[in-house]
Amino acid sequence: xxxxxxxxxxxxxxxxxxxxxxxxxxxxxxxxxxxxxxxxxxxxxxxxxxxxxxxxxxxxxxxxxxxxxxxxxxxxxxxxxxxxxxxxxxxxxxxxxxxxxxxxxxxxxxxxxxxxxxxxxxxxxxxxxxxxxxxxxxxxxxxxxxxxxxxxxxxxxxxxxxxxxxxxxxxxxxxxxxxxxxxxxxxxxxxxxxxxxxxxxxxxxxxxxxxxxxxxxxxxxxxxxxxxxxxxxxxxxxxxxxxxxxxxxxxxxxxxxxxxxxxxxxxxxxxxxxxxxxxxxxxxxxxxxxxxxxxxxxxxxxxxx
Numbered sequence: 001x002x003x004x005x006x007x008x009x010x011x012x013x014x015x016x017x018x019x020x021x022x023x024x025x026x027x028x029x030x031x032x033x034x035x036x037x038x039x040x041x042x043x044x045x046x047x048x049x050x051x052x053x054x055x056x057x058x059x060x061x062x063x064x065x066x067x068x069x070x071x072x073x074x075x076x077x078x079x080x081x082x083x084x085x086x087x088x089x090x091x092x093x094x095x096x097x098x099x100x101x102x103x104x105x106x107x108x109x110x111x112x113x114x115x116x117x118x119x120x121x122x123x124x125x126x127x128x129x130x131x132x133x134x135x136x137x138x139x140x141x142x143x144x145x146x147x148x149x150x151x152x153x154x155x156x157x158x159x160x161x162x163x164x165x166x167x168x169x170x171x172x173x174x175x176x177x178x179x180x181x182x183x184x185x186x187x188x189x190x191x192x193x194x195x196x197x198x199x200x201x202x203x204x205x206x207x208x209x210x211x212x213x214x215x216x217x218x219x220x221x222x223x224x225x226x227x228x229x230x231x232x233x234x235x236x237x238x239x240x241x242x243x244x245x246x247x248x249x250x251x252x253x254x255x256x257x258x259x260x261x262x263x264x265x266x267x268x269x270x271x272x273x274x275x276x277x278x279x280x281x282x283x284x285x286x287x288x289x290x291x292x293x294x295x296x297x298x299x300x301x302x303x304x305x
Contacts, residue, residue, distance in 0.1 A: 008034070015038065018041050023037070026040045060286070061093055062285050063094070064164050073144060074141070076141050096116070150177075150180070152177045152183070160285050163184035164280075165184045167180050167277060169275045170274055175271055185253070186247065199246070260277075
């Protein structure tokens, strides 16, 4: 039997939203394997689709900036929200975003080596000075993406979530940007795993079907039905999976009588052209970054002794 740590239990709770003891039992049964524990919890109907990056936290900000036909989404982390709200930090984030737009660096290392926009020092030199002399906290440029084309952006809650949307369109009207922003807001609110059903990997869909079958075997009303019948029911549930996990098939948040795709098509028709959502990139501040919570860990430890 695996020695299940308090940290492992805490992490599984964050990922699945399931209670402490159920998480502990699942980890013990899975010999400490997190993926197997998540799958077991889902098969028992205790957890919805797991999003491993969903609930971890860190401070800082996500910025989304569009300048003409170039846009950038960048996440820069700090140790505290106090530091993230200072004018010095906000100015640094704005300069970094502008540098990405102007210099088109290949990755974070190349960005840090680039001369910062409007200055004569490298991004890394400015970061070091800011962290060591002004803010006095660790500052990390975590990730960024740069796109070109017809772009729209949305930033939620002062930088907790940022979304960049790229559209293929033959419409020059600025109303296209409103459509893009609506799609960005949808992504920010519901965090779909995929843009459309074509992006869902076959192995992911196969695993979902396997889990659906396992869930039915746990249901007294379904367990005695022939496997062929259950298989047909599963195929029917795949459509629901797409509607929940593919952005274009989700119910539009501003009008749940239509899907996001139907909304985009209707708006394009009004504008006399076509709009296709080509790419949607969403960053959530601190996703996947472990935030120290000693009191919470101590609380769990005391509960499982």
